[in-house]
Amino acid sequence: MAQLKSIKKWFWWHRWSSLICTLFLLMLCVTGLPLIFGDEIDGWLNPTYYADLPKNTPMANLDGMVKVAHTRYPKQLVTFIFVDDDEPQVLVNMATSWNPVDPLRHSLQFDSRTGKLLNDEPPYSQKPASFIDIMLDLHRGLFIDLPGELFLGLMGVLFVISIISGVVLYGPFMKKLDFGIIRGDKSRRLKWLDLHNLLGIATALWLLVVGATGVMNELSTPLFGLWQMTDVKAMLSKYHGKPLVKQDELSSVQAAYNTTKKTLPGMQVMSLVYPGNAFGSPYHYLIWTKGNTPLTSQLFSPVLVDAKSDKLAAVVKMPVYLRALELSRPLHFGNYGGTPLKIIWVLFDLVAIVVLISGVYLWVVRRKFYKNYFDRLTEAELIESSPQTIAS
């Protein structure tokens, strides 16, 4: 009887945790589908035509690109430079102030090999959102940023609970059944229950990993905030009181790039954050780098380079929680194993949608069905315990 009580308890958890999160999880699964191929879709919808140059053409001088940007917008600030590792492009980002959500912030797209301006994009507030932007905004935070992110994170926690309780319930459910059996001949409910169990248990680990890493990703804003308030603040404390390095006092950004490459030869520079940026240091270029091996290309190391002398100030050590966050990204997005892995991600996502819908169906037709199920379990337990009674 104790076992029956515990099954009922797990069942309660499974039912309510999944019911509360199902609607949001369905939205996440549906919006997640196009996001798996987000880069490809964006590339099709807004193609950029690059000059046909040999693969090993070196990168053009960043100072030249910054000069073009400043000539076009003499009164604006360069906030950060993004160096793409996928396409031969460099984005020089500008804004009218250091406000991180300045509506006039915009970027200039350069060919990274020729240094030629390819596209002077309109300000962020006037740029129509692309299909993928809309999907991502909905998927990440229901269009309301941080509150939405935290809410969806909570839904993700419920999803993880429902997976764990579902796995626990699988054992007693399947006691007398063979793996993967679908009793289609008996009733529609049994058929859907068997399908729910089969799909759920066969993909349980994927669901658990993508669910848990999704929760982790939703926490990225508070986790980066925490890091800035603790480690970054402590690291910059020795510079306290020094004035902000202004844009006309800055040393060459290309030299800062070179310093980084010389210090960390195996690393690739992803972005250079200018002094004054809320996500950087007032006195340094903050340069984000990543490794070249499959695993280290997911792990980012920031480097501080003095913005006046271009000397290396520090290679910043990332705390464990940010390392975990970085590893959560590929494991959630499925973008780390070529196109076949992305297709596999789509297939698992589709299975997840069937598991969610079948779960709702089973709840709708629940009452009579589960009463019968628990009656049968009680009966089975009585039969099982009776030989022991005889033996004793």
Next chain:
Amino acid sequence: MKQNFKKVWRIPVLLSALILFGLLAALLGTGVWYWLSWMAMLIPLVIVCFKIISGRKIKKRGVSC
């Protein structure tokens, strides 16, 4: 009881192990590890399809399980 536990969990544990291997192989390796990852992660999906199709066949033949 122990045998029953084994019978119920053998395949789910195997499928989960394949998925775990697939997730990590592509994260830690490249080249042949990508192929191994794709193969490992496809197996659970193929088995699911196979089970669904064979379940239908049983229904059509009218064989009760």
